[in-house]
Amino acid sequence: MSERKLFGTDGIRGKANIYPMTPEIATALGRAVTHYFQGHTKRKKPLIIVGKDTRLSCYMFEQAFAAGVCSQGGEVILTGPLPTPGVAFVTESMRADAGIMISASHNTYSDNGIKIFDSVGNKLPDEVELELEELVLNLQLMPVKIGGELGNAKRLNEVFGRYLVNVKSTLDNSCKLDNMRVVLDCANGAGYKVAPMMFDELGAEVITLGVNPNGQNINSNCGSLHPELACEHVKKYRADIGICLDGDADRLTVIDHEGEVVDGDSLIGLFAKFLLDTGKLKKGDTVVGTVMSNLGLENYIKSLGLKFHRTKVGDRYIVEYMRDHKCILGGEPSGHVIFGEYATTGDGCLAALKAIEAMKFYDNPIREIIKEVKLYPQLLKNTVVKEKVPFKDVVVFQKALKAAEKTLGDRGRILVRYSGTEPLARVMVEGEKLDEVHEICNNLVKILSKELGS
Numbered sequence: 001m002s003e004r005k006l007f008g009t010d011g012i013r014g015k016a017n018i019y020p021m022t023p024e025i026a027t028a029l030g031r032a033v034t035h036y037f038q039g040h041t042k043r044k045k046p047l048i049i050v051g052k053d054t055r056l057s058c059y060m061f062e063q064a065f066a067a068g069v070c071s072q073g074g075e076v077i078l079t080g081p082l083p084t085p086g087v088a089f090v091t092e093s094m095r096a097d098a099g100i101m102i103s104a105s106h107n108t109y110s111d112n113g114i115k116i117f118d119s120v121g122n123k124l125p126d127e128v129e130l131e132l133e134e135l136v137l138n139l140q141l142m143p144v145k146i147g148g149e150l151g152n153a154k155r156l157n158e159v160f161g162r163y164l165v166n167v168k169s170t171l172d173n174s175c176k177l178d179n180m181r182v183v184l185d186c187a188n189g190a191g192y193k194v195a196p197m198m199f200d201e202l203g204a205e206v207i208t209l210g211v212n213p214n215g216q217n218i219n220s221n222c223g224s225l226h227p228e229l230a231c232e233h234v235k236k237y238r239a240d241i242g243i244c245l246d247g248d249a250d251r252l253t254v255i256d257h258e259g260e261v262v263d264g265d266s267l268i269g270l271f272a273k274f275l276l277d278t279g280k281l282k283k284g285d286t287v288v289g290t291v292m293s294n295l296g297l298e299n300y301i302k303s304l305g306l307k308f309h310r311t312k313v314g315d316r317y318i319v320e321y322m323r324d325h326k327c328i329l330g331g332e333p334s335g336h337v338i339f340g341e342y343a344t345t346g347d348g349c350l351a352a353l354k355a356i357e358a359m360k361f362y363d364n365p366i367r368e369i370i371k372e373v374k375l376y377p378q379l380l381k382n383t384v385v386k387e388k389v390p391f392k393d394v395v396v397f398q399k400a401l402k403a404a405e406k407t408l409g410d411r412g413r414i415l416v417r418y419s420g421t422e423p424l425a426r427v428m429v430e431g432e433k434l435d436e437v438h439e440i441c442n443n444l445v446k447i448l449s450k451e452l453g454s
């Protein structure tokens with residue numbers, strides 16, 4: 001497969017207004033997406049849904065992308081702020097040809113990104129992204145549209161209501177949220193309207209945080225990566241659960257009734273047991289994780305009589321495997337959880353409802369339910385790199401890595417990879433002994449920093 005020049009593990013992402021996240025690239029991508037889907041639709045003019053989160057730069061990118069669509073003869077519906085899973089759902093619900101989410105997910109407001117969904121809400125496979133890259137970088141490959149061939153755009157801010165109704169419908173009718181107190185942190189992001197509305201309409205008492213976006217405060221000391229304030233509020237208001245979404249609301253962090261963060265892998269273990277006990281999963285079915293999933297989770301899944309499969313990092317790779325092998329549960333420790341029966345992508349609001357449904361089913365706080373998921377000590381550290389040199393070419397590092405792997409044996413594992421969206425090398429070490437894990441991880445990060453850092 002050709003080297004990717006624009007797309008990373010989750011669309012195109014980078015500093016807003018710096019290549020490749022520029023209005024010019026957004027316009028070219030709008031043209032490319034429209035041209036590609038013109039060859040895959042019965043419509044005369046492809047219909048493209050464009051959603052966004054609350055970053056200041058989203059205004060620039062939605063207009064630039066829409067201009068590209070219109071110039072290539074497509075029609076655009078601008079939804080305004082809408083969670084990533086909402087864009088995926090609305091794309092299919094409105095029978096559009098493609099959906100676009102403008103967001104850099106959990107990154108700071110100065111970053112932005114563009115994710116693309118097909119007509120049924122699935123992220124595009126690598127080969128299609130490469131085809132789009134070729135068009136973006138060679139605009140002469142696309143015909144110029146003129147006159148009546150040009151497209152148009154309109155804004156429909158109320159489409160988030162479709163998503164709201166859909167997410168609420170995933171909650172079992174027997175599960176009532178009356179008399180339940182929920183602390184909800186929306187990260188000043190795409191879920192700031194729809195998530196509080198969802199819990200309120202379901203009867204819960206909602207204490208909200210991160211619901212006042214100003215274009216620059218998305219993910220800033222709030223949301224799934226910064227749950228500290230939400231933890232304090234859970235304890236202060238004696239809430240039953242805390243839910244922290246990220247900037248585009250496709251992932252979540254759960255906080256138990258004692259104000260403690262629930263590990264993302266523990267949450268996936270809980271969902272596996274819940275779906276098994278409610279008959280959604282049966283013995284021998286497969287739960288999908290990634291190479292980053294904890295070894296303890298894998299052992300727990302297998303102890304339930306289920307299988308566990310690991311994919312590359314990225315929820316789209318999980319979804320692809322789930323779709324191809326008819327799996328109904330997958331997820332990442334970062335908080336992306338995919339319920340294949342209901343959604344084609346990670347969905348923080350949906351996962352939050354399922355966590356509450358599990359609490360009601362077992363009649364226990366979430367902390368009690370996850371106790372049987374015994375995770376291995378795991379440490380993940382990042383170091384900034386100047387260049388993403390293949391790890392096999394860093395001789396000093398390779399020597400240290402082999403020695404560390406020999407030390408751990410089959411009692412742990414080491415994973416080293418580059419971020420698909422940032423200039424970072426990530427080192428993950430897992431093992432039975434916490435001290436050993438720290439020592440190995442710190443040593444490997446130190447070597448990478450010295451060999452590849454600034």
